Amino acid sequence: MAEPFLSISNLRLTAQTDRGTATILRGVDLNVERGHILGIVGESGSGKSSLVSTIMGLLAPGLRTEGSITLDGVDLLRLDSAGMAALRGNKLAMIFQDPMTALNPVFRVGTQLVDVVLNRYPGTSHEEAVRRASDALVKVGLSDAARRMKDYPGQLSGGMRQRVMIAMALxxxxxxxxxxxxxxxxxATIEAQIIDLLRRLRNEFSGSIIFISHNLGTVMQLCDEVAVMYGGHLVEVGAVRDVLAKPLHPYSRALIGCEIDDQPLDVPLAFIPGKVPETLDNPTGCIFAPRCNYATTACERSMPALRPFNGQMAACVRLEEIA
Ligand SMILES: Nc1ncnc2c1ncn2[C@@H]1O[C@H](COP(=O)(O)OP(=O)(O)OP(=O)(O)O)[C@@H](O)[C@H]1O
Ligand SMILES: [Mg+2]
Structure with a gap:
């Protein structure tokens, strides 16, 4: 088994609000192996974006973290803002839902790509950086790369801008x-093209990818492992084929809808009755118990930790009984 090189341990994220302490992440443990693609799925509000924003060091002011996020031996939570800024665009990079979040509207696409190269590999000549930037645009399928280099981000379509972000990552x-x-x-058509592009390029990334999606078909196509998130907890982690084919945790089962025969995988996540827990709630028992078809009194005691079962990991006390 490959070594995990991103290791998240007992990560908690809290915010002080005028209604009390909001707990956004409730003790997340997660390992990402080198070169692997990890998918994260879960309903809206489960904490997916908060988890990756914490890894990137891009949290709103006032949020408090506990635990550790170790990347190649360095605890990112112990770095100051200058240390984190130095890692972003270097060891850590992010592709956002809206590429304009990361692209600067007043600089040409080419200038921004060249800056990425020069920042990442100081000492590269300008000509070489331009050549690499242009090659990357060709690789992500943008025709007429020379012209695209001179465009401003606002002149490109959403799909083209996302291709530029992937070129930056390359x-x-x-x-x-x-x-x-x-x-x-x-x-949907452009989405399929971008997923196909990421799939074809995956071998060109030497690092690991964390991919958040609402679409199980996409996760199935792209990812090696998947983590299922609920109410600030990870409730299941495992190889994507295993988790999507035979989810263990009652929440994953409901989410993946595996109990409905012949459900196509290429659909958004299933709808589950009830609502996700509030960040202001502090339940003593299992966070999913109020919505769980399998809940018993044993589930009221404490939130179970992730534990190995049948080659996967799931946080449920009743795995043996309900498997
Ligand atoms: N700065 C903050 N202060 C208080 N609560 C916050 C803050 N940021 C996020 N939250 C809360 O944390 C919870 C998780 O939010 P997050 O955006 O991480 O969810 P998500 O899984 O990415 O959802 P979506 O699928 O809608 O993108 C939400 O209830 C959100 O309101
Ligand atoms: Mg989100």
Whole structure:
């Protein structure tokens, strides 16, 4: 088994609000192996974006973290803001839902790509950086790369801008590339093209990718492992084929809808009755118990930790009984 090189341990994220302490992440443990693609799925509000924003060091002011996030031996939570800024665009890079979040509207696409190369590989000549930037645009399928280099981001379509972000990631070769619902803002055809592009390019990334998506078909096509998130907890982690084919945790079962025969995988996540827990709630028992078809009194005691079962990991006390 490959060594995990991103290791998240007992990560908690809290915010002080005028209604009390909001707990956004409730003790997340997660390992990402080198070169692997990890998908994160879970309903809206489960904490997916908060988790990756914490890894990137891009949290709103006032949020408090506990635990550790170790990347190649360095605890990112112990770095100051200058240390984190130095890692972003270097060891850590992110593709956002809206590429304009990361692209600067007043600089040409080419200038921004060249800056990525020069920042990542100081000492590269300007000509070489331009050549690499242009090659990257060709690789992500943008025709007429020379013209695209001179365009401003606003002159490109959403799909083209997302291709530019992927080109940036190729140039930067981060250890961890995070993509937070990178195709949600695109129409279905362009979405399929971008996923296909990521799939074809996956061998060109030496690092690991964390991919957040609402679409199980996409996760199935792209990812090696998947983590299922609920109410600030990870409730299941495992190989994507295993988890999607035979989810263990009652929440994953409901989410993946495996109990409905012949459900196609290429559909959005299933709808589960009830609502996700509030960040202001502090339940003593299992966070999913109020919505769980399998809940018993044993589930009221405490939130179970992730534990190995049948080659996967799931956080449920009743795995043996309900398997
Ligand atoms: N700065 C903050 N202060 C208080 N609560 C916050 C803050 N940021 C996020 N939250 C809360 O944390 C919870 C998780 O939010 P997050 O955006 O991480 O969810 P998500 O899984 O990415 O959802 P979506 O699928 O809609 O993108 C939400 O209830 C959100 O309101
Ligand atoms: Mg989100």
């Amino acid at each position: 140039l930067c070769q981060p250890d961890i590339l995070i993509a937070d619902e990178p195709t949600t803002a695109l129409d």
